[in-house]
Amino acid sequence: MDALFPPDRSLLFPQFETYRLQPLDPDEDVISFPLPGQGATQSRVGYNTHLLSFSEVKSRIEWNHLAAGQGRRGMYVDADWNVIGFQLEDDYQPTFSTIANIRPGPSSEPKRQPEYPSCIQLDNSYWAVADGAGALHLVKTSCAEEPFSGEIERSEGPKSSGVNSDGAESLDSEPFLIQGVRRDGDGKSLALLLSFAHPVGKAQKQLSSSTAFELVEWTIGHLGGSTANGHARLPSHFYGSDLPISVDWSGVQGSQSWTVLSSKQYTEPQAWDAQQSMEIEKKQRENLVDSRKPGLGAKRKRPSPPIFAEAESSQAAVAATTRREGAKIEEMDESAERAGNDDSPYSWTQTADAFTLHLDFPPGTSRQEITISLDDTSLDIVASSMADTDTPLFRFLRRRKRRWFGDIDAGGSTWTYEPKTGVLEFEVVKRDTNIRWPSLFVPSDDDDDDDDDETYDDIPETFDAATLAAVRESFGRIRERNSSEPEGNHPAIPALLREEMDYDLDDDEDFDGGGMMYAESGGGGGGGGHKIGRDVLVGTLTSVGEAKWSKASSTVVSLPMSGDLNDGIMIKSAVDGLLFCPPQSGDPSNRPWSHRTTSPALSFVLGSKRDVRFVKHVIQHSKDAIRTTVMAFDSGAVPGSGNAYIYYPPVDRMTAKQGVVKISGGERGALLGVGQIVVNGKIVVVALCEKELVVLRSVLRD
CATH class of the missing domain: 2.60.40.790 (Immunoglobulin-like)
Incomplete structure (x- = not known):
């Protein structure tokens, strides 16, 4: 673990043994309600109409279609493009209302691949809704004491500063996603952080082997008093090669900036060459596929031997290869020694x-x-x-x-x-x-x-000659798995280590049917290990056009259910999950975060899940402590799945409670989004499925 997330040893559980089952009553703890109309959907892409880059496919799988807000309210866009709002009553019964229809017209259909509709609450009276085709709607809603209703006050068409791959200016209608909201001190002047996707390559054929993503801060002015359209606020737009997994405005002392968690850095346009990035990515992928060494127990294609291969020439080639490898190792040792003496x-x-x-x-x-x-x-x-x-x-x-x-x-x-x-x-x-x-x-x-x-x-540790010799000797003893041995069960690998093995590309782009954020190669089940969490960098983007990023990546296994990064992020440490909260002052990209709680063996238990779509944690504050409950949600798209796994805070140094309850799949449909709503001071978890809204009213323990 890098220095940005230093663990507090007093909060660890080195003697932890097991999770014990906490019984949950599906009839008492979980209630569900049919959605109005045709329900919700995530199927908005026509067959063979647009081809997406891998980063776009992955971000769509992880997208949260439910926007939970204050005042017991939430919002989503249904299958008929209706903006549906709901409000929970004292008995957790939701009252649904149709606020507006935002179906894009024929003239507003974008030439680029449309995005999912997205919603976010601006304040107690306003919400922002994007139709995914290039339009941003500001919705004025009723006050919290009245039934939930509203209407579109004005609509805007935010634009990026990007250009097409042929150098032409951006299209008039550009799809975008709402990533976050910034509230100024007066509480009425707001700005949204929007993300635009720019295909790189054969854009005219709508075939994109790589995509450049642009983040733009769009100011929408003072709500309720001005009808003027918004404008881009950031003097410098930022480009990256992957969408962020979390964005939040940091208004603490010494850091008036956006805090961004992303697997790739976002930089100023001057430092971003999309075409060159595409070529480098393509070359690296080809090299990894063709010449990477698989992990222990992994299958590897063997090239067919030439028909007229001579035994002598084969032996000579092996000997030459051995000499080259030996010389290469010696050269690496000498280079490492020189590097350690010259600049350090x-x-x-x-x-x-x-x-x-x-x-x-x-x-x-x-x-x-x-x-x-x-x-x-x-x-x-x-x-x-x-x-x-x-x-x-x-x-x-x-x-x-x-x-x-x-x-x-x-x-x-x-x-x-x-x-x-x-x-x-x-x-x-x-x-x-x-x-x-x-x-x-x-x-x-x-x-x-x-x-x-x-x-x-x-400065990294310098390994002495004896250690390097031992490493080379250990690799020399490695043998390949026999055909009679089960895959992924190599005798040299400890059982616990198999959960950490990743046979796919080590570039955060593992995809094997599921592509989920928390089990990236696990979507369809099956054997073998899979990667837990997502390796991300912590960055800050300021309004003066500066971008700062952490020096090393860390593995995030859980994000806050509230969407507020002040509730911390869960970092993988060995088999545990450690909750870290951002610093109270200074830059979150280089100032150490504070370790608040630990979920023991969280990474280990998540390794057994094969259909997880979301992993979120809920923070409950008490007088003398913070309670962290982690919830892993199945997608519900695979037969036999659809559970929510709840991991409660430890009872003592050796045990903790866990619960499981069915929330999606079957008649309810696949899970599309999750969020938390406060009712009478109590946090309630809400899950949006394709056909029903599920309320987990009693799964959180006080």
């Missing part, structure tokens, strides 16, 4: 209970010129003779008192210095053994530190 101010290696830190001062530096302070939590080195130099070592020493990644035993640690060579070496004993440190130091919280200084905290 220090190098370090570690074992289970200790680590060695190595620094090179200029030869001849006397011992009296170096002051060293070593304690259980930090290291402070001062070199008076290097005050006027500009070297990596001096820039590293410029910041005083660097904090260790974990506690050490200062009393049992030693250091030595050799003035002739300038070599300073520390032998440091870890306080907690059998824990491998991902980095030597914890990044500073000081905003004045430059990027180079933060990089010095994340």
Whole structure:
């Protein structure tokens, strides 16, 4: 786990054993109500009319068609393009109302692939609804004390700043999705973050092997008083190669920006070359498919041997390949050694209970010129003779008192210095053994530190020759699976590790029927491992056109049911799920998030699910603690599925409760969306299926 999400060891459950079943009554805890009209749908693409890129297909599978808001209200667009609003009463009975019809007319049909309709609540009286064909409707609704009704106050046609692949200007009607809402301090001036998809390649044939996605902040002005159309607010639009999985406005001190979770970075147009990105992606995919090495137990196509192959030439080719591989390994070792000595101010290696830190001062530096302070939590080195130099070592020493990644035993640690060579070496004993440190130091919280200084905290560990030799020897002992052995059951793989195996492309584009976010290769069931969660980067996009991104990706296994990132995101750590909340001040892309709660073995139990569409968590605040309940929802599109799996907070250090209840599939249809609504101070989970609205009124425990 990288330094952006540092775990709090006091919140972990190293002795956790199992989940115990919490009985749920389907008749008492779950109630369902038929949808009006033809119900909801996710089938809005005509057969063979448009071909989508993989990123678009994946985002459509993960799209949440239900918009849950305040005032006990929710909204969706049904199969007949009617905007349907509903309001839950005290007995959780929904009252449905048809607000408007937003079916695109023949003149507004876009030439590009239309998007799904999307809704979002702006405030207690206004909602924004996009028809997926290029129109944005502002809907004024009744106050919360009255029955839910409304009408379209005005409509707009937001445009992106993108261009077609042939360099022409954007089309008049551009489909888009509503990703998030920004509310200014007066509560009435709002802006929406919209995403546009731009095909790259043979756009004239509507065949897109790659897609560029553009994020645009669209200001809609003051509600209720102005009828003027909105305008693009961001002076610089941002481009990326994948849609974000979550977007939220961050208005904390020191970070007035959009917080974006995405597998790919979004950058300014000057840094984005869509055509080049497409070619690089295509080349990488071809190389991965043709030459990647499969994991243990994976099938691999063997090329047919040539008919007239000579035994001698085959042996010579094998020998030549072996020599080349050996030379390549030696070259990599030498390159790694040179890289560790040239640009890095220090190098370090570690074992289970200790680590060695190595620094090179200029030869001849006397011992009296170096002051060293070593304690259980930090290291402070001062070199008076290097005050006027500009070297990596001096820039590293410029910041005083660097904090260790974990506690050490200062009393049992030693250091030595050799003035002739300038070599300073520390032998440091870890306080907690059998824990491998991902980095030597914890990044500073000081905003004045430059990027180079933060990089010095994340210098990777240097592996010594003995470790590299052991790795090469272990790979030499690997044998291929025999035809008599079951697939995915290689004897060299521990049983728990098989849940973490991923036989597909390691590029977040695994797709095997389901393509779900939380079980990316699991949609159709079957054997073999599959990947849990989504590897994402944390980015911030400001209104002045700046984009900042985290240095490393992290695996997100759950997003907040409320859609508010202040409720935290669940990060995969080994087999657990750790809830992290954004910092109270500063940039969320480089300031450490705070670890609040832990769902033990969450990643492990999710690994057994094969049809999960959404994984969301609900936060319940009490006087002295935060309770996190994680819910995994089947899509309901596969026979025999349609369950909601509820994982409650731990009861003690060794056990926790889990429940399961049927909510989708069968006559209810597939699951299309989930959300939370507050009724009389109690959080209620609502699920939108194709034919019914399901209310989980008693599954959350106080």
